[in-house]
Amino acid sequence: MREEKNQVNQAEPMVAFVACAGCAAGKKRFADSGISCAEAVAAGFDRGECKNGCVGAGSCIAVCKKGAMSIQDGKVVIDREKCDGCGDCAAEGVCPQRLIRMIPAEATNFIPCSSKEEDEDTVRKTCGHGCIACGECVRACPQGAVSIVDNHAVIDYEKCVGCSACTVKCKKKIIVDTLHDLTVLKDKVAFVRCSGGNRAAEKFKELGVEDCQKAAKMDAKELGLCTTGCCGLGSCTAVCRYGAISIVNGTAVVDSEKCVGCRDCTFACPKGLITIVPYKGQKMVPCMSTDDYEDKLKVCDSACIGCEDCVKNCPNNAIYMEDKHAVIDHSRCEDCSMCQYVCRNNCIKAMSVPEYIYKQREALAQAEKD
Numbered sequence: 001m002r003e004e005k006n007q008v009n010q011a012e013p014m015v016a017f018v019a020c021a022g023c024a025a026g027k028k029r030f031a032d033s034g035i036s037c038a039e040a041v042a043a044g045f046d047r048g049e050c051k052n053g054c055v056g057a058g059s060c061i062a063v064c065k066k067g068a069m070s071i072q073d074g075k076v077v078i079d080r081e082k083c084d085g086c087g088d089c090a091a092e093g094v095c096p097q098r099l100i101r102m103i104p105a106e107a108t109n110f111i112p113c114s115s116k117e118e119d120e121d122t123v124r125k126t127c128g129h130g131c132i133a134c135g136e137c138v139r140a141c142p143q144g145a146v147s148i149v150d151n152h153a154v155i156d157y158e159k160c161v162g163c164s165a166c167t168v169k170c171k172k173k174i175i176v177d178t179l180h181d182l183t184v185l186k187d188k189v190a191f192v193r194c195s196g197g198n199r200a201a202e203k204f205k206e207l208g209v210e211d212c213q214k215a216a217k218m219d220a221k222e223l224g225l226c227t228t229g230c231c232g233l234g235s236c237t238a239v240c241r242y243g244a245i246s247i248v249n250g251t252a253v254v255d256s257e258k259c260v261g262c263r264d265c266t267f268a269c270p271k272g273l274i275t276i277v278p279y280k281g282q283k284m285v286p287c288m289s290t291d292d293y294e295d296k297l298k299v300c301d302s303a304c305i306g307c308e309d310c311v312k313n314c315p316n317n318a319i320y321m322e323d324k325h326a327v328i329d330h331s332r333c334e335d336c337s338m339c340q341y342v343c344r345n346n347c348i349k350a351m352s353v354p355e356y357i358y359k360q361r362e363a364l365a366q367a368e369k370d
Contacts, residue, residue: 013105014085016068018054018076020099021112021174024127025053027074033057038096050126052114054099060089080105108162109155110176111137116150124267128241129174137166137175173262183242184357188261189279190245190254194230195286195349196300198250201232211235216270226299228288230273236265256351277351281335283328284349290323304347310339 026049030040037059045051054076061069061076068082069089090100099114113131117123123130131152138146138153145159146166153175155166167177168185177185203223204215212235220227232250244258245265254265256279266274273288287304289296296303304325311319311326318332319339326348328339340348 014102015083015105017103019114020054022127022129024050027056041096063088108178136169140165140169173260182260186261189256189259191277192252193288195302196229200225201250235268239264239268282333285326309342313342
């Protein structure tokens with residue numbers, strides 16, 4: 001383990017690490033500008049940009065003698081195989097934002113954010129890779145290796161042993177873990193509570209509206225649309241860092257195998273249609289309509305019509321009615337499929353989890369016991 005190694009060998013190999021994985025600090029503005037990073041920072045930041053992130057002008061690249069640093073898609077990338085840990089890029093005066101740190105070459109967990117912003121909503125709006133300083137990683141770490149410093153999480157590599165606790169508990173799923181797969185470790189995923197088709201998306205595009213935020217402010221009932229349904233314009237897809245959500249036939253759909261449960265899409269949806277649910281075999285109700293039965297049928301072919309057949313037939317009493325639509329209590333659902341069988345409108349959907357996910361979970365649980 002790393003802690004034991006440090007006691008034996010204080011001069012362990014080091015590599016450089018850039019504590020920023022975002023593009024919110026004006027990288028597009030400064031790209032190919034020919035100015036230094038210091039000049040870019042001195043020029044100031046626009047409203048909505050991160051004031052603590054990498055500006056991407058590449059001053060660090062110029063001092064690297066090993067050719068271990070490059071800019072790819074606007075981000076400074078370090079080739080760990082080429083980096084010899086000399087520390088030139090991390091020296092004072094190179095990175096004006098002090099984003100480059102020297103860490104153990106064998107480190108497997110990284111937190112690529114240095115934001116000092118205090119407001120969580122501002123961080124979420126500014127950068128998908130931003131740490132919101134929720135402290136979940138701090139509480140989860142069994143070694144006390146993670147702490148919150150200047151409103152972002154920092155790992156003490158003298159204490160870190162490379163477990164996956166911080167990665168699993170991170171609400172934003174920004175912690176990089178080179179040993180474990182986030183899509184396997186997750187215990188929750190996003191789910192869109194609507195399957196209403198492309199009626200809304202087509203109508204909004206016809207009116208020249210291309211943003212969910214603007215569409216949500218319009219009078220849906222006057223337009224002949226569901227008042228609570230998906231706008232289908234993709235504000236959620238724009239913020240997903242994992243390509244886990246897409247617009248299918250006019251409605252947002254989550255690929256549960258790709259989703260890691262970071263919650264970014266839940267904040268992007270102006271109608272609050274996207275929620276976080278347990279990642280397990282279970283039944284879901286993709287409808288939040290509060291309209292009356294007759295009104296639902298006028299605007300949607302797949303809405304929950306409030307017949308309560310699922311409620312009456314669930315053997316575990318896991319389903320109840322709320323605001324004229326069915327809701328499933330996932331702590332009680334045993335995935336028996338009775339509700340799907342009796343649903344008159346074929347509204348209830350099934351979430352399936354690949355067998356290898358369960359096997360991975362069992363293996364990780366056993367490893368923790370050992």
